[in-house]
Amino acid sequence: MANINPRVIKVEYAVRGPIVIRAGEIEKQIKEGQHNFPFDRVIRANIGDCHASGNQVPVTYIRQFLAGCTYPPLIDSSDFPSDIKQKVQRLLSVCGGKSLGSYTESQGLITVREDIAKYIQERDGYPSNPSDIYLCNGASDGIKTVIKLLMNNDPKKPSGIMIPVPQYPLYSATLSEYGAHQIEYYLDEDNNWALNIDELERALNQSKEHCVPRGIVIINPGNPTGQVLSRENIENIVRFAEKHRLFILADEVYQENTYLPGSKFFSFKKVLMDLGAPYNHMEMASFHSASKGWHGECGSRGGYYELINIDKDVRMQVNKLISASLCSAAWGQAMMGAIINPPKEGELSYELYKKERSDIVSRLKQKADLVSQLFNSVEGVRCNAVMGAMYAFPRIEIPEKAIQHAKSKNMAPDAFYCFQFLEKTGVCVVPGSGFKQKPGTHHLRTTILPPVDQMKVMVEKFRKFHMEFLREWK
Amino acid sequence: MANINPRVIKVEYAVRGPIVIRAGEIEKQIKEGQHNFPFDRVIRANIGDCHASGNQVPVTYIRQFLAGCTYPPLIDSSDFPSDIKQKVQRLLSVCGGKSLGSYTESQGLITVREDIAKYIQERDGYPSNPSDIYLCNGASDGIKTVIKLLMNNDPKKPSGIMIPVPQYPLYSATLSEYGAHQIEYYLDEDNNWALNIDELERALNQSKEHCVPRGIVIINPGNPTGQVLSRENIENIVRFAEKHRLFILADEVYQENTYLPGSKFFSFKKVLMDLGAPYNHMEMASFHSASKGWHGECGSRGGYYELINIDKDVRMQVNKLISASLCSAAWGQAMMGAIINPPKEGELSYELYKKERSDIVSRLKQKADLVSQLFNSVEGVRCNAVMGAMYAFPRIEIPEKAIQHAKSKNMAPDAFYCFQFLEKTGVCVVPGSGFKQKPGTHHLRTTILPPVDQMKVMVEKFRKFHMEFLREWK
Numbered sequence: 001m002a003n004i005n006p007r008v009i010k011v012e013y014a015v016r017g018p019i020v021i022r023a024g025e026i027e028k029q030i031k032e033g034q035h036n037f038p039f040d041r042v043i044r045a046n047i048g049d050c051h052a053s054g055n056q057v058p059v060t061y062i063r064q065f066l067a068g069c070t071y072p073p074l075i076d077s078s079d080f081p082s083d084i085k086q087k088v089q090r091l092l093s094v095c096g097g098k099s100l101g102s103y104t105e106s107q108g109l110i111t112v113r114e115d116i117a118k119y120i121q122e123r124d125g126y127p128s129n130p131s132d133i134y135l136c137n138g139a140s141d142g143i144k145t146v147i148k149l150l151m152n153n154d155p156k157k158p159s160g161i162m163i164p165v166p167q168y169p170l171y172s173a174t175l176s177e178y179g180a181h182q183i184e185y186y187l188d189e190d191n192n193w194a195l196n197i198d199e200l201e202r203a204l205n206q207s208k209e210h211c212v213p214r215g216i217v218i219i220n221p222g223n224p225t226g227q228v229l230s231r232e233n234i235e236n237i238v239r240f241a242e243k244h245r246l247f248i249l250a251d252e253v254y255q256e257n258t259y260l261p262g263s264k265f266f267s268f269k270k271v272l273m274d275l276g277a278p279y280n281h282m283e284m285a286s287f288h289s290a291s292k293g294w295h296g297e298c299g300s301r302g303g304y305y306e307l308i309n310i311d312k313d314v315r316m317q318v319n320k321l322i323s324a325s326l327c328s329a330a331w332g333q334a335m336m337g338a339i340i341n342p343p344k345e346g347e348l349s350y351e352l353y354k355k356e357r358s359d360i361v362s363r364l365k366q367k368a369d370l371v372s373q374l375f376n377s378v379e380g381v382r383c384n385a386v387m388g389a390m391y392a393f394p395r396i397e398i399p400e401k402a403i404q405h406a407k408s409k410n411m412a413p414d415a416f417y418c419f420q421f422l423e424k425t426g427v428c429v430v431p432g433s434g435f436k437q438k439p440g441t442h443h444l445r446t447t448i449l450p451p452v453d454q455m456k457v458m459v460e461k462f463r464k465f466h467m468e469f470l471r472e473w474k
Numbered sequence: 475m476a477n478i479n480p481r482v483i484k485v486e487y488a489v490r491g492p493i494v495i496r497a498g499e500i501e502k503q504i505k506e507g508q509h510n511f512p513f514d515r516v517i518r519a520n521i522g523d524c525h526a527s528g529n530q531v532p533v534t535y536i537r538q539f540l541a542g543c544t545y546p547p548l549i550d551s552s553d554f555p556s557d558i559k560q561k562v563q564r565l566l567s568v569c570g571g572k573s574l575g576s577y578t579e580s581q582g583l584i585t586v587r588e589d590i591a592k593y594i595q596e597r598d599g600y601p602s603n604p605s606d607i608y609l610c611n612g613a614s615d616g617i618k619t620v621i622k623l624l625m626n627n628d629p630k631k632p633s634g635i636m637i638p639v640p641q642y643p644l645y646s647a648t649l650s651e652y653g654a655h656q657i658e659y660y661l662d663e664d665n666n667w668a669l670n671i672d673e674l675e676r677a678l679n680q681s682k683e684h685c686v687p688r689g690i691v692i693i694n695p696g697n698p699t700g701q702v703l704s705r706e707n708i709e710n711i712v713r714f715a716e717k718h719r720l721f722i723l724a725d726e727v728y729q730e731n732t733y734l735p736g737s738k739f740f741s742f743k744k745v746l747m748d749l750g751a752p753y754n755h756m757e758m759a760s761f762h763s764a765s766k767g768w769h770g771e772c773g774s775r776g777g778y779y780e781l782i783n784i785d786k787d788v789r790m791q792v793n794k795l796i797s798a799s800l801c802s803a804a805w806g807q808a809m810m811g812a813i814i815n816p817p818k819e820g821e822l823s824y825e826l827y828k829k830e831r832s833d834i835v836s837r838l839k840q841k842a843d844l845v846s847q848l849f850n851s852v853e854g855v856r857c858n859a860v861m862g863a864m865y866a867f868p869r870i871e872i873p874e875k876a877i878q879h880a881k882s883k884n885m886a887p888d889a890f891y892c893f894q895f896l897e898k899t900g901v902c903v904v905p906g907s908g909f910k911q912k913p914g915t916h917h918l919r920t921t922i923l924p925p926v927d928q929m930k931v932m933v934e935k936f937r938k939f940h941m942e943f944l945r946e947w948k
Contacts, residue, residue, distance in 0.1 A: 001787045003688070005625045008795050016580060016797035049577050052570025067545035071537040074548075096526025101771040103523050106490060137611050137775070140799045151479045153653060155629065173798040179627060214477070297575040299804030301611070313475045321482050323490035324647040325614045330773030331805035 010176040013169050014434020019418055020046050023428040039426035043458050045446040046428045048223075048390040050296025054449040056360060059295050061353045065338045066331065069100050083347040091334060100330045106323040108135025108304070109330070112337035116304055119340045123255075124270035128306060134322065135304050135333045139253045139289040142305040144174050145322060146285045149314070150214040150247060151178050160211030162203060162246065164195070166393065166435035166443070168223045181211035186438050189395065192384050193227035197236050204244060215247035216240075221254040221265065221388030224435045224445040226368075228263035228388040234271045238279055248272075248284035253303075254389040256293040259368040263387040269308055284308045290335045292390065294360045297339070302332035364390075367448040367455055374459035378466055390447050393432065396466075398442045402473035414442040420469065425461040484650040487643050488908020493892055494520050497902040513900035517932050519920040520902045522697075522864040524770025528923040530834060533769050535827045536812045543574050543808050557821040565808060574804045580797040582609025582778070583804070586811035590778055593814045597729075598744035602780060608796065609778050609807045613727045613763040616779040618648050619796060620723060620759045623788070624688040625652050634685030636677060636720065638669070640867065640909035640917070642697045655685035660912050663869065666858050667701035671710050678718060689721035690714075695728035695739065695862030698909045698919040700842075702737035702862040708745045712753055722746075722758035727777075728863040730767035733842040737861040743782055758782045764809045766864065768834045771813070776806035838864075841922040841929055848933035852940055864921050867906065870940075872916045876947035888916040894943065899935040 027042045029035040050056045061084065068075045068088035075085040094111050096102030107113065113130035120128035136142035152159045160181035163171045167184075175182045185203035187193040195218070204213055218237060220229045229237075241248050250268035258265050273280050290302030307315065343349040368386040375383035375394040383394035398406075398413045406416035412433035421444075422428050432443025450458060501516045503509040524530045535558065542549045542562035549559040568585050570576030581587065587604035594602035610616035626633045634655035637645045641658075649656045659677035661667040669692070678687055692711060694703045703711075715722050724742035732739050747754045764776030781789065816831075817823040842860040849857035849868040857868035872880075872887045880890035886907035895918075896902050906917025924932060 001785060001791075004623050004788055004791060005627065007625075007627060008623060008791055011795055011798060013794060013798040016800070017794075047577065049570060050575075051573035052576035055571055058573055058575050063545040067541040067548060070544055071541035074541060095773070096523060097529055099525035099532055099773070101524075101532050101773045102526035103521065103765075103772045137615075137803060138800065141611075144799075148651075149478050149482060151481075153479065153481055153629070155627070170798055177622075177795075177798075291577075298577045298800070299569070299573070299575045301801075301803040311475060314478055317475075317478060317482055320487060320491075321485055321651075324485060324487040324644055324651075325618075326490070326612065326772070327775075329611060329775040329803040329806050332803050 007177050007179055011173045012176070012434070013173045014430050015047055015169060017430070017434060019415070019422060019428060019430065022419065023422060026422070026426065037426060038424065041426060043427045043450055043454055045450055045458065046430050048292065048447050048449065049298050050294075050449055051298070053447060054296075055451055056296060056449075058297070059353065059356050061343055061349045062295060062297065062335065062338045064349075066334055069334050070331070072098075081348045083343060083349050087338075087341075091337065095330070100334060102330070104135075104327040104330050104333060106319060106327050107131070107133065108328060108333050109337070112333050112340075115337055115341040116306075120269070120306060124267055124273065126270065126273045132307050132310070133304055134307065134318070135302075135328045135336060137303065137328045137332060138291060138301040139251070139287040139303040139305070140170050141301070141328065142285075142287050142303055143170060143249065143251065145318070146249060146305065147174055147178065147180070147215070148321070149318065151180060152212060152214075153179070154212075155179065158211050160207050160213045161249075162200070162213065162216040164217065164219060164222075166224050166432065166437050167217070168219055168251070169434060171217055172436065181207065183207040183211065183213060184436065187222070187225060187227075189384065189438070189441070192387070193222055193225040194229065194233050195237055197240055200237070200240050213244065213246060215249055217249045217251060218268070219251040220268075221257055223251075223254065223389050224391045224393045224430075226384065226386040226389045226391050226393060228258050228260070228265060231266045231271065234266055234268060235275060238268065238272055238275060238282070242279055242282055248282065250284060250286045252286050253289040253292045255288065257364070257390060258388040259365045260385055260387045265388070269306070272308075281309055283310055290332065290339050293339065294357060294364060295339055297335050300332045300335035301329060302336035302339070304336055363452065364448065367452060370452070370455060371446070371448050371459070374456070375462075378459075378463045380470060381466065386448060390449060391445050392448060393435075393443050393445050396442045396444060399470060399473040402469070405473070414444060417442065417469065418444055421462070421465050425465050427458050427461055481651050481653055485647045486650070486908070487647045488904050489521055489643060491904070491908060493889070493896060493902060493904065496893065497896060500896070500900065511900060512898065515900060517901045517924055517928055519924055519932065520904050522766065522921050522923065523772050524768075524923055525772070527921060528770075529925055530770060530923075532771070533827065533830050535817055535823045536769060536771065536809065538823075539812045540805065540808055544805070546572075555822045557817060557823050561812075561815075565811065569804070574808060576804070578609075578801040578804050578807060580793060580801050581605070581607065582802060582807050583811070586807050586814075589811055589815040590780075594743070594780060598741055598747065600744065600747045606781050606784070607778055608781065608792070609776075609802045609810060611777065611802045611806060612765060612775040613725070613761040613777040613779070614644050615775070615802065616759075616761050616777055617644060617723065617725065619792070620779065620781075621648055621652060621654070621689070622795070623792065624721060625654060626686060626688075627653070628686075629653065632685050634681050634687040635723075636674070636687065636690040638691065638693060638696075640698050640906065640911050641691070642693055642725070643908055645691055646910065655681065657681040657685065657687060658910065661696070661699060661701075663858065663912070663915070666861070667696055667699040668703065668707050669711055671714055674711070674714050687718065687720060689723055691723045691725060692742070693725040694742075695731055697725075697728065697863050698865045698867045698904075698906075700858065700860040700863050700865050700867060702732050702734070702739060705740045705745065708740055708742060709749060712742065712746055712749060712756070716753055716756055722756065724758060724760045726760050727763040727766045729762065731838070731864060732862040733839045734859055734861045739862070743780070746782070755783055757784055764806065764813050767813065768831060768838060769813055771809050774806045774809035775803060776810035776813070778810055837926065838922065841926060844926070844929060845920070845922050845933070848930070849936075852933075852937045854944060855940065860922060864923060865919050866922060867909075867917050867919050870916050870918060873944060873947040876943070879947070888918060891916065891943065892918055895936070895939050899939050901932050901935055
């Protein structure tokens, strides 16, 4: 231990942290039948994993396409849908030896990048170029690559990246690993977790003696906070970034996950282009993923990023850097391609696809609505509306006595709270402290993915637990 | 450009470098019908990509298994092989929601890790524990993770890692990216590219004023050099590493690729265990990949590493670090699982599997033999036997006049040579300088993957080109 990379030791990642490890141990004890827990199953609401936590069945079209790419003799069967057959043939035509088993171009298969560019163009109304698109192993991989580019490796005055608080812990983990400075800006909880420009200025200003500010991360729709930023808010963020010459990292992996009427998703690219000069020349990256949306294909680790307005020499550097890992997984690329280019009306697979989509989407909307209502009905809990993404991030009042007790055990108060919640009810959520939060506030993050009936059980368990906790520690 | 990470600028990766980009341009011109090249196709011998360069068809069993995992309704069909059906069911039983679309455990699916542990145990005769196995996105991903652990991030006296010269350029690229010191040791070309212990001592000694030596990379079977190390050579390397307390990184991705009679593969783990105390307590990592072997499933980016004798606290750090990227691609994991646990004699899929395997393996053996013979028949070229892996690394005599001309153009002499070879014949190989080589020597790396007839054409083109080159520059 004395010899390992000290930056690795600093890395923290709560979504798979100690509470999740404990949940696994409890599950194992339950499975083995030797336990005294007052519950007989663990409800996992710690991770945005649709197929695992929501018992959600994969989308037929996506899996037929991927199976056809995997084992092409399938597409010659008479019951293989002809529209999907054509898509399989098109994809394999650009694979070396017509096999998904070949390395792809480092940036990813050209047909997939063409489809992504088309998707972006239709979304934003501005052109997108396939040579600006980079397929990667999940958005995480792409985010790490882009942050890497911004590092100066100066231990005295390292590069600084602005990250929201609360944030998705991949960011703090990556910045720790790279030895960068984390410039934390607080999201405005009282204003539906919007970004406040004065707060951005404050955070940036205070950071300048510690680092060289280089970029700003915005997660929209928000993880763990579930907000969808307004167009006006995005415009102001773009102006702020331009003023301070910050590279924008737009984490837009939840772009298809918006629920509340009126909470429309605007991409940073669109806003930047709409604003015209000088904004439409700003450098930025936008990240998307096969893991999220409503299809939730996390296991494929499909993802992409678009590099916008990047200097051509810098792009050559990116291409060289990623080529040393050869390419991202071809199956993940195919998955991303399937998601981004679904069956169109009139095509053979369309009706089933449409039905499956509307079933899943309507369940997600229902749960997004339900979860904040339920949390808000509990005394001492306040939960912003889940406008988008897959999470609720309710704020919990923790009695002072419990706070002191947690501190005496060297635990964050909400970690103590969430561990108790797990041990007493079997529900696994992630403490707010794992995402960072404003000092003095306490939260937990739950996904909205468990099935509706489990979700209701979960919140009822929570209500009962919370009341008892308040009683015990008052 | 002035603002990007200076370490990124230092990264070099020849296997997908300028010559390969140029080959792509030429291919495009040929496809568009507008060209004056004296050839009508590019032969790509630059990358170990079986399906793309060898027109090799994927193994039926592997793809049926993966298609079944992807779209489970397939396995209920009466013509789906029952043995593969059982394997699909077993794999999906450990996936969240029985879907490959769920995140897996960070280390990878337990059944796959169990199968890998069994494979290792059968290979070495020593126990292997599934909790020491880490699935990753290709061996590259695993190698980067393990090297990361060994970094001290001290710019004045950084961690040093010993790498062979010639080496696979992922190593130099990764060490540049991490700001580590590359301790280069020369392989002994006159002795079939073996490791000479005096040379290891020299390299290590000379490095000590520049770095803190932490590990040694050995690639066996060798890339780009094609040697298979003798057991005795491995024993001596282990003793050397123990003496200097170096962490062993054993790149064993070509462990199934041995061709010459008598060139048996011994894993570092086996030798370490055979040697007994204190060697059998040494820390090491061994890497394997789905991309190589004879099945060549590069696109899946499946791979794994085994961490041997690792301190339990360090292992917790590894687990934490990899959890921030959630998990490697589930399809790549399934692929690695399929490769490592093939059909057994008596099972329904066995006969076809056996036939496909023996066809591919015998072609590889034939080509390994052919390629060194052919190169050695050319004046001014000397090529060690291809004992294993997928490459020949012939040494080329380049006339002094050509060397001076290349230098005047700021090119490595063998890069100039290989570019000429590409422009005049359409054959794309990688200059030896991309892998590093002993100063004053020049090489090229070619794969042995093109089909036998193409391979013969390729070497005939080479013979003619080389003669003309000698004439021109003498």
